Structures are given as structure tokens and as C-alpha cells.
Amino acid sequence: MQLLCLGISYQNAExxxxxxxxxxxxxxxxxxxxxxxxxxxxDFVILSTCNRVExxxxxxxxxxxxxxxxxSYWQEQGIWHETNKELFYQLEGSQxxxxxxxxxxxxxxxxxxxxxxxxxxxxxxxxxxxxKFTGKELNQLFQKSFSIGKKIRTQTQIQTGQVSVGSxxxxxxxxxxxELSEQKIMIIGAGDNSRxxxxxxxxxxxxxxxxxxxxxxxxxxxxxxxxGSAIRFDDxxxxxxxxxxxxxxxxxxxxxxxxxxxxxxxxxxxxxxxxIIDLAIPRDVDPQVTEFSEVYLYDMDTLSQLADKGKEHRxxxxxxxxxxxHEAFDIKPKQAPNQQSSSDSLAASNxxxx
Amino acid sequence: MVLTFIIILLATIxxxxxxxxxxxxxxxxxxxxxxxxxxxxxxxxxxxxxxxxQQCPINTVQELLSFISWxxxxxxxxxxxxxxxxxxxLLTLPxxxxxxxxxxxxxxxxxxxxxDRAVNPILEWHVFLLLLAYGALGQAALAGVLxxxxxxxxxxxxxxxxxxxxxxxxxxxxxxxxRLLWLGFGLLTIGIILGFKLDYAADSFKFYLACGTWVSYxxxxxxxxxxxxxxxxxxxxxxxxYILNLILLVSI
Numbered sequence: 216m217q218l219l220c221l222g223i224s225y226q227n228a229e230x231x232x233x234x235x236x237x238x239x240x241x242x243x244x245x246x247x248x249x250x251x252x253x254x255x256x257x258d259f260v261i262l263s264t265c266n267r268v269e270x271x272x273x274x275x276x277x278x279x280x281x282x283x284x285x286x287s288y289w290q291e292q293g294i295w296h297e298t299n300k301e302l303f304y305q306l307e308g309s310q311x312x313x314x315x316x317x318x319x320x321x322x323x324x325x326x327x328x329x330x331x332x333x334x335x336x337x338x339x340x341x342x343x344x345x346x347k348f349t350g351k352e353l354n355q356l357f358q359k360s361f362s363i364g365k366k367i368r369t370q371t372q373i374q375t376g377q378v379s380v381g382s383x384x385x386x387x388x389x390x391x392x393x394e395l396s397e398q399k400i401m402i403i404g405a406g407d408n409s410r411x412x413x414x415x416x417x418x419x420x421x422x423x424x425x426x427x428x429x430x431x432x433x434x435x436x437x438x439x440x441x442x443g444s445a446i447r448f449d450d451x452x453x454x455x456x457x458x459x460x461x462x463x464x465x466x467x468x469x470x471x472x473x474x475x476x477x478x479x480x481x482x483x484x485x486x487x488x489x490x491i492i493d494l495a496i497p498r499d500v501d502p503q504v505t506e507f508s509e510v511y512l513y514d515m516d517t518l519s520q521l522a523d524k525g526k527e528h529r530x531x532x533x534x535x536x537x538x539x540x541h542e543a544f545d546i547k548p549k550q551a552p553n554q555q556s557s558s559d560s561l562a563a564s565n566x567x568x569x
Numbered sequence: 570m571v572l573t574f575i576i577i578l579l580a581t582i583x584x585x586x587x588x589x590x591x592x593x594x595x596x597x598x599x600x601x602x603x604x605x606x607x608x609x610x611x612x613x614x615x616x617x618x619x620x621x622x623q624q625c626p627i628n629t630v631q632e633l634l635s636f637i638s639w640x641x642x643x644x645x646x647x648x649x650x651x652x653x654x655x656x657x658x659l660l661t662l663p664x665x666x667x668x669x670x671x672x673x674x675x676x677x678x679x680x681x682x683x684x685d686r687a688v689n690p691i692l693e694w695h696v697f698l699l700l701l702a703y704g705a706l707g708q709a710a711l712a713g714v715l716x717x718x719x720x721x722x723x724x725x726x727x728x729x730x731x732x733x734x735x736x737x738x739x740x741x742x743x744x745x746x747x748r749l750l751w752l753g754f755g756l757l758t759i760g761i762i763l764g765f766k767l768d769y770a771a772d773s774f775k776f777y778l779a780c781g782t783w784v785s786y787x788x789x790x791x792x793x794x795x796x797x798x799x800x801x802x803x804x805x806x807x808x809x810x811y812i813l814n815l816i817l818l819v820s821i
Contacts, residue, residue, distance in 0.1 A: 372594075390723065393740035485797025488739060505724060508801040517726045524728075 216257075218356060219278050220306040220314055221285065222269035225325050228302040230265075235294040238263040247348060253284045258350040260357065262318075262339040264332070266325050269318075271311065273352045278305050309544055312356055316540045319364030321373055327529040328373040333364065363543045370539060373532040376525035380408075381415040383521040384492045384513065388416060388460055391490050391511055396420040401458040403427050403451055403472070404465030405437040408494040412462050413441055425458065427451040429465070456480040459487065464494035470501040477504050484509075492518070572614045573635075577669045580607050584662040591659050592731040604658055607665060608646060611639040625693035630819055631672035633700065638668035640704020641711070644752075648708065648745055656737050657745075660711040671819070691766055698760030699779050703814070705753035706786070709746050710811035713804030716742045720801055743800050746807060747793070754786045775818070782814050 223236055238246050238261060250259060250270070257274025272281065282305060289295035306314050314323070319336055321328040340357045343349050349357075368374055377383040385395075392398050398421055402409045405428040413424055424443030427450065428434035434445035446454055455461075455476060465471055472491065486509050493500040493514040504510050540546075583603035590597055614635060618626035626632045641664055649655040719739060722730045761783055764776050789806055792798055798806075 387723070389738060390719075390736075391739050393738035482796065486799040487797070488743075488800070508720070508724075508799040511723050513726065521728060 216273060216275050216352075218308055218311040218352065219272040219274065219281060220269060220311040221272070221278070221282060221303060222262075222267060222306075223299075223303050224267035224269075224323070226323075227304070228299075232299060232302060233266070233268065236268045236289070237265075238268065243342070244346075247343070247346060249288065251348065253288060254281065258353045259348055260340050260343045260353060262336060264335045267318075271315065271353060271356070273350060273356075278307055309546070312360060312544055313540050313546075315356065315360040316363045316367070316543070317536075319360050320367035320536055322367070322533060322536050326378055327526065328368075328375075328378075328532070330368075330374055333361075337361070359543075363540060366543075367536045367539050371532040371535040373529055373536055376528040378522055378525040378529065380494070380515070380518045380522050381412040383518045383525065384412050384462075384494075385415045385419050387511070387513055388490050388492070389419060391488050392459060394420060396422060398459040399423040399425070399457055400443075400460045400462065401425045401427065401451065401454060402437065403461060403463040403499065404467075404495065405430075405433045406464045406466075406494075409462050409464040410437055410440070412492060412494065413437075416460065416462075417441060421460070425454055427454070452476055452479075456483040459489065461489070461491045461500075462494065463491065463499040465499050467495070467499060468497060471495075471499040472504065473501045474503045474506065477507055477510060481507065481509075494518075572610065572617065573669055573673065576607060576610050576614065577666055579603060579610065580662045580665040580669070583607060583658075584666060587659045587662060591656065591735045594731075594734055596735075600658055601655070604642065604645065604662065607662065608639070608642040611635065611642060611665075615639055625697060627693070627696045627700070631674075633818065634668045634672040636697075636700040637703045637707060638665045640701050641665065641668075641707045642704075643701075644705050644708040644749065648749065656735055657708070657711055657715060659732075660714055661708070664707065664711060689767070691763055695760050695763040695767060698756050698763065702753045702756035702760060703818075705749050705756060706807070706811055706814075709749035709753060710808045712742050712746045712749065713807040716746065716800060716804045717808075720804075739800065746800075746804065750786065750790060750807065754783070754790060757783050757786065778814065778817050782810070785810050 223233060225233065243261070243263075247259075247261065250261065251257075254272055254274045255276055257272055257276065259273070260271040262269045262271070270285075274281065276284070282303070286295055286300070289299075315336075317323040319333060321330065321332055324332055336357075340349070344354070377386050388398070389395060395416060400413060400416055400421055400423065402413055402424065405426055413421075417424070424438065424441045426434045426438040426441070426443055426445045427448050428437070428445075429448045431445065431447055434448075438445040461472065463472060472493075477489070489507075489510045491500050491504065491510065491512045493512060496515055498514055500512055500514070502512065502514075505512050580603075583600065583606075586597075586603060587600050590600055615626055618632060618635075622628060627636065641661060645657055645661040649657055715736065716739065718732070719736045719742065722728065722733050722736075723739070727733075757779065761776075761779055764779065767776075789798075789803070789810070793803060
């Protein structure tokens with residue numbers, strides 16, 4: 216009996232391949248029963264997220280046999296292609312523990328250090344636990360890995376610093392206003408960038424959104440999606456006095472927001488802080504608006520640079536995180552390159568992808 | 570004197586610890602414990618001086634400065650947690666060091682001519698409230714300094730600044746500055762009203778100074794309330810007014 220892991224993730228496989236092996240919530244119970252047969256009654260946890268499908272197994276069946284049985288199963292399902300074989304990683308023994316810790320700490324995630332994976336792994340584990348598909352060994356593995364994953368997140372800064380333009384913008388807005396729940400947002404230009412950034416702001420508590428777009432219908436659509444209100448493009452200047460945050464992302468070839476617009480509403484706004492996020496290229500907001508002391512303007516260049524720095528910062532934490540895993544599993548820190556464990560390789564390839 | 574040196578030493582150590590924690594993006598209760606320690610020692614220092622003088626210890630500029638630094642610490646402990654601006658400790662402890670060191674200048678240790686007069690509770694309350702007001706307004710000035718630094722970082726997008734991630738948001742600093750301004754102004758008002766009941770008020774430069782301070786802060790508050798103020802301008806005014814008042818107080 217040994218610990219095994221078979222998986223496919225975003226690192227090797229494109230979404231068009233991963234989605235074939237993904238297991239929907241509707242199918243999971245049925246699939247668990249089928250997998251129980253494949254493993255000859257072994258213990259297992261199945262993790263299926265948008266970025267990975269992984270089987271953690273404790274079984275007497277060898278890894279090669281197990282993989283072959285799964286391939287037969289997938290062939291029956293009509294989803295197997297011979298080229299897929301190279302995309303799967305196969306781990307045994309301590310490699311499994313190390314890999315699970317990497318997954319749980321976000322070291323193996325597409326967005327390095329992201330926290331959503333913890334919930335996804337916990338849900339997958341508890342689901343299999345409730346169905347009595349896990350035994351003592353897998354329970355110990357997961358409990359220990361949860362604890363190491365938590366240790367990595369608290370003792371390193373793997374989840375600090377923002378890595379996307381949207382989250383950087385939200386952090387800057389929060390640095391200006393503190394709580395975002397009282398702030399009013401105006402979106403000028405209902406593109407994808409605006410939508411994502413507005414969603415990030417709303418996930419941090421912002422409630423009031425006004426959308427303005429040249430095509431009024433698009434403005435209405437986005438406003439409905441965000442639970443806000445739409446205004447006609449000609450009316451955004453009048454609304455300026457009421458808002459605290461502007462997200463601008465139009466396709467305009469010239470400046471949309473100019474100093475004169477701000478000047479007009481300064482007194483009315485009582486010189487309150489105004490945060491402007493300019494996501495457009497070419498820029499929508501004349502940089503001269505920063506002459507007004509209460510205006511804080513951030514364009515795509517600034518936000519991208521910050522996001523890059525955030526990524527760099529998280530990547531630097533990988534070494535510390537790896538050391539915690541090595542310490543937990545009593546592995547000598549310096550390994551020859553050809554002796555690198557599989558999870559090391561996965562973490563390294565993650566490093567390169569970002 | 571020994572106690573003053575201990576306060577200076579502890580506040581200096583606290584300043585260094587605060588700075589190290591802030592620049593290394595860390596938090597620790599140690600810094601708060603040191604602020605409390607300096608506050609307790611300052612309280613004891615004032616108590617001891619009061620016992621020696623058998624009245625409120627407000628007979629030298631040094632004593633006034635000690636009182637103000639004590640009040641600044643008091644307001645830091647009150648607002649630091651309430652408005653989640655505990656980062657202000659980074660400036661509060663150096664301010665204490667500055668006030669205490671300044672108080673050691675020989676010329677500031679000379680007793681005021683009126684020091685030997687009989688104990689007068691109204692006078693003591695009057696001065697005590699004015700010094701408390703100076704504490705609140707001093708803390709507002711420190712919050713203003715912090716705002717100006719944060720404002721500079723945010724305007725220039727200089728996010729590599731080592732203190733940036735630990736700094737409280739502008740919204741919280743703004744709230745703290747305005748509340749402290751109101752609090753200081755309120756204390757100043759009550760102190761001045763009490764001052765009118767005193768004989769010395771009519772010919773005391775310090776009293777006129779307090780009245781001048783009161784008028785200047787009144788203007789600031791009214792302008793902010795009626796038409797609004799860019800926070801940068803407000804911070805500069807709060808800081809400038811405070812420095813001016815301190816210089817006048819020390820140079821009397």
C-alpha cells in the first residue's frame with residue numbers, strides 16, 4: 216500500500232484538454248463509485264478545479280497499473296487521446312505529500328499564492344471523507360498538509376502584494392479611502408477591464424456603481440450585472456461631483472477626462488479625494504488632473520508595474536516556502552538538479568510561467 | 570532629571586523599534602508596550618514635579634513641554650486604536666524625545682516670574698486644559714505629517730517606499746486629523762473661558778497666544794466645514810500653526 220497522486224494541471228495542459236477530465240458536481244458521486252472500483256477499494260480524494268484535476272490515492276495497486284486502468288476508463292468515456300499521456304504527472308510516497316503542500320500553499324497555483332485553492336482542497340477532502348472514501352493514511356496526509364500549507368501562508372509573504380491590475384487598483388483605492396463601502400464608483404466605458412476592476416472593488420465592499428458608455432445599452436447591461444445604475448455618456452460630467460472613484464476604459468483616441476471637468480466640480484465635492492483608474496490605451500485621463508492635490512491618478516503603466524512587482528515578490532517567497540516543506544518532511548535542502556522532486560519541478564515550472 | 574533621561578532613552582529605543590518594524594513590514598505589541606511605558610513614566614514625572622512644587626507643575630517651559638509630550642502620548646493611545654492609526658507611533662515617540670530634549674535647554678528650565686504665587690485651582694485647570702489641547706493639536710500635526718508623506722507616495726506612485734504598505738489609509742488619517750482638531754479646539758475653548766476668570770489674563774502674553782491659537786484654529790475649522798479644504802492644504806496649515814505656536818510658547 217502506498218500514497219499515489221495522478222494529475223493534470225494548467226502547467227502542462229491547456230484548458231481544452233483539462234475540461235475533458237474535469238469532474239462536475241453532478242457527476243462526482245458516480246465518478247467516485249467508479250474510481251473505487253478502479254483502485255480495488257483503495258482510499259482516495261478527487262480534486263477537480265478549473266486549473267487542475269488530481270487523484271490522491273492510497274492503494275495496493277501500483278501507479279502504472281492505476282494509470283493504465285484510468286486510461287481504459289477514459290477510453291470508454293471517449294475522452295482519451297494518446298498525446299494526453301505526457302500531460303499527466305505521477306507522484307509517489309513523499310512526493311505526494313510535498314505536492315499537496317505546494318498546492319495548498321498556493322505555490323502551485325496559476326496566480327501564485329492565491330487562497331481559493333485551500334477551500335477547494337478542503338471541500339474535496341471533506342466530501343470524500345463524508346462518503347468514507349478516505350482512510351487513516353489519507354486523513355493524516357491531508358491534516359498534515361493543511362497545517363503545513365497554513366504555516367507557509369503565515370510564515371512567508373506568498374499571498375501578500377497584488378498580482379493583477381484589478382487588484383492593484385483596488386488596493387490603491389483602499390489606501391486612499393480605507394473602507395470602500397461608502398465610496399461611489401463611476402465607470403466610463405463598459406469594457407472588460409472596467410468590469411473586472413469594478414467587480415474587484417465591489418468584492419472589497421464598494422456598493423454604489425454608475426456606468427456610463429457611448430452605447431447606452433451596454434451601460435445598462437453592465438450596470439445590471441454589477442447591481443448599479445446606468446447613465447447616458449453625455450451625463451457623466453454632471454455625475455462627476457457625486458463620485459469618489461472613476462474607472463475609465465473607453466476606446467477614445469483623445470482624453471475624455473480633462474482638468475476642466477475636475478475644476479468644475481472641486482468646490483461642489485468639497486475637495487474630497489478622487490481616485491481615477493485609467494485603464495485605457497491610449498489614455499482617457501489627462502495627466503494634468505494630478506495638479507489638483509485631491510486627485511490620485513493611476514494609469515495602465517503604473518498598475519501593470521505594480522502587478523509585476525507583486526508577482527516578483529511572491530516568487531521570491533517560493534524559496535522560503537520550499538524550505539518549510541523540506542523541513543516538515545525532513546528533506547535535505549540542497550538537492551542535485553537531477554534529483555529534484557516532482558513537486559520541486561512543478562513549483563519551478565510555476566515560477567517560469569509567471 | 571534622571572527620570573527625564575530614562576524617558577528620553579526609552580522613547581529613543583521605542584522610535585528605533587517602531588522604525589525597524591515599519592520598514593520591515595512587521596507589527597509587534599512591543600512597540601505599543603514601549604509607548605505605554607513612556608506614558609507611565611511621563612505621568613510619574615509630572616506627578617513627582619507636582620509633589621515637589623505642591624501645585625500643578627507648570628512653572629517652567631520644560632514642565633510645559635513635558636506636559637505637552639505627555640498629552641501627545643495620551644491622545645496617541647486614545648486615537649491610535651480607535652481610528653486604527655497606530656502607525657502614528659512612528660512619529661509620536663520621536664516627538665516625545667524632541668520635547669524632552671528641548672526641555673533640557675538651561676534657558677527653558679528657568680521658573681516663570683509668576684511661579685511662586687499661591688495655588689489657584691482655576692489657573693491650574695486653565696493651563697491643564699490648554700496643554701491638553703496642545704497635545705491633541707500636536708497629535709493632529711503628526712497625523713498631518715504622515716498624511717503629507719503618504720500623499721507624496723501616492724501622487725508620485727513611488728510605491729517602493731518602505732513605509733508605504735504600513736501606512737494607514739488617507740481616509741482614516743483625514744478622520745483622525747479632523748477629530749483631533751475638533752477635540753483640541755474644544756479643550757482650547759474651555760481653557761480660554763476659564764482664563765477669563767483669572768486676574769493675570771489681561772496682561773499675560775501666554776493668554777493672548779492661546780487666544781491667537783484659538784482664532785487660527787477656529788478659522789481652519791470654519792473654512793473646512795463651510796467650503797471644504799484639500800487635505801494636503803489642511804495638513805500643512807495644521808502643522809504650520811502648531812510649529813508656530815510651539816515656537817512662540819518656547820520663546821516667551
